[in-house]
Amino acid sequence: MISTKALIIIILLILISPVFGIILADIVGYHEPLDVAAELLGLKDIGEEINWTPFFDYKVPGLPDVIGYIISGFIGVGIILGIGYIAYKIAGGMKRKEA
Amino acid sequence: MHIPDGFLDIVTIIVTYAIFIMYLAYSLLKAKGISADKISLATVLAAGIFATQMLNWPLPGGTSLHFVGGALAGILLGPWLGFLTMFLVLFIQCIVFHDGGITALGANVLNMGIIGVLVGYYIFTVTNKVVREARKARIIGAFLGGWISVIVAGIACGLEIGFSPACPYGVCVTVPVMGSWHAVLGVIEGIITALVVDYIALKAPHIIQGVGVVHK
Secondary structure, three states, X not given: OOOHHHHHXXXXXXXXXXXXXXXXXXXXXXXXXXXXXXXXOOOOOHHHHOOOOOOHHHOOOXXXXXXXXXXXXXXXXXXXXXXXXXXXXXXXXXXXXXX | OXXXXXXXXXXXXXXXXXXXXXXXXXXHHHOOOOOHHHHHHHHHHHHHHHHHHOOOEEXXXXXXXXXXXXXXXHHHHHHHHHHHHHHHHHHHHHHHHOOOOOOOHHHHHHHHHHHHHHHHHHHXXXXXXXXXXXXXXHHHHHHHHHHHHHHHHHHHHHHHHHHOOOOOOOHHHXXXXXXXXXXXXXXXXXXXXXXXHHHXXXXXXXXXXXXXXXXX
């Protein structure tokens, strides 16, 4: 379903992603502008009261941010590929039925 | 461009959710019977866009730049499957990583999944009809599609935030701020979109959904 070349590119992107998402962000003091604006305006984030995910903000509890970011990347891509694989199998099954 | 929780009022939340749910239902109907190969391509593209969006380039001054991918999805997969691809990315980001608020999911899908994909797709299509030379057409079309899709999505984001009573700044402030900032950042989106579309058109032209000129 996915070529080796595409998979390697995606894995490389995930592996280098903390350089941008965590390390450089810390160096330049980056925070998501709309999140900063929400904080300044005193807006309520529903996630602070009801947290439905352990991977809040691409972090994994108990792990350093850089490792958590990479694992989050693999979790996200894994879920997407899993959903895609199910859809792929359903589409393949429907085609076989029509034939 | 991911709107967090708290920004939108209840009316905006309901309207944007209603639009995205209806659009999702219609897209699923349009995508019915689609080939397994197309689903495979959409899945790989969704995974690629998700991974690319994690490369958040922080810029001094407190903002950042990351690839959105709506125009690319529209150009490569067409408006319906392109939307479903972006929806999958945005849904996983929101539900699994709380990237973008749950109350703002409708607005975020509307901005990046519907507007971003449609604007990119139609600009690419029109450009390919207007410009005669195939390669020039696809590069210009993909660049303009990527760039303008981000600007329009940014303006939509500004409208949603500006109209909400939770935000003290009206649309007179939020729309120019979001529109002008995304006009600058969108240039990079346009360049990446053009490079990827040109590369794919050269290597595997059959997967480009746009008009016939790219198949020459």
